[in-house]
Amino acid sequence: MNTNPPSEAELAQRETQAKPIVPKSASDALRPEAGTPPPRRSRQSRNQFVVFLNFLMSTVVLVTLAAGIAVYFGKRAFDAAGPTQTVSTFLVKPNTGVQEIADQLQRRGLISDARIFQLGLRAYGNEGKMKAGEYEVKAGASMRDIMELLKSGKSVLYSLTIPEGLTVEQAFQRIAEQEALTGDMPSTMPAEGTLAADTQRFTRGTSRQQIIDKMLADQRNLVESIWERRSDDLPIASIEEFVTLASIVEKETGRADERSRVASVFINRLNKGMRLQSDPTIIYGLFGGRGKPADRPIFQSDIDKPTPYNTYLINGLPPTPIANPGRAALEAVANPSKTDDLYFVADGTGGHVFATTLEEHNKNVARWRAVEKKQAEEAAKAGGASQSTNQQ
16 A cells, blocks of 8 residues: 655646546637736836826937937038138128028038028027128138138228329229229318328228228328428428428329439429429329320420419419328428439439539430430331231
8 A cells, every 4th residue: 555645746637637528619729728917017107197207208318319419410510621612702791690691601602501500609609799891711611610700800801002193083083993892982072182192901891981081081190290300491381381392292203212302402492482393283283183194295385384283384382282192202391302403304214313503404404305315216116116017
């Protein structure tokens, strides 16, 4: 007799044998048995607030990640070389907004994306720091480069040069023709000799009136400063006469080494009560501020024609300057050379030869006439040779 207790396998077999066998239909036999049911969710996990927090955290993470990627690629685009392949100029008008500046830059092909440029300005705190002006944008300039350029205010500068010896009318013509300036010319011109003979530097959009006002102020300051340092023995009664004589010296010679000596001739003549006999004054009396045509000589009839400026016929100085004198001519008159010269005439080399007596001067004039005749003959020969070559 076996006294050992039954094993688990035996117990399971007995239980199976004890259960009655229930027959299944064909459909029940084919139906899959139910699996293990899922574990029941806790009441806390089913709370709607927790669900919302999970969604919100996921959204924040995604947005932060997307923003980081956008900032990374935006900064790369902001710092990358720009699309332009040539040097260009870009004009920022006064009171232009950042959006309009960005749009214009993109339309001009200077930047690739106006939105990135605006965001870059905002990120660097430069939205309100763009300055009006015309700027030179280098080839390949990045958006950062352009931002720094427009922030700097280093505009393109234009030049307007008024040479010494131009009349006010001639200077006005140059100012009117400068396309970078704006505005109309004044209806009336200032007095002769009152504009500075100098180079004016300005930005596009500067008004013509501003340039004229600056030239007037510069000339006034220059004349007054030199007048204060003049010699005590000048036969000149006023600052106006000082400018008038300086304008005559300016028109008589363009050589710096001669101005002081030419000034001494006129000073000596004024001291002796002699007429100045200056050809440029005759020209101004005949043609005014327009100036003499380059191909027109001075005739004897011009010398004999009375005008308020004909210093062959009037005593002393003409009523006004005949041009705008420069610093060198003003300095020469204020402190002329100490000489006994009373005459000078061209020497054929661009300069002049001086004389203290009329006899010596006449000899110099005769030599000059011979030089003129020789030059005319050589010019005629050159012209004839040129014409013959053209005919061949």
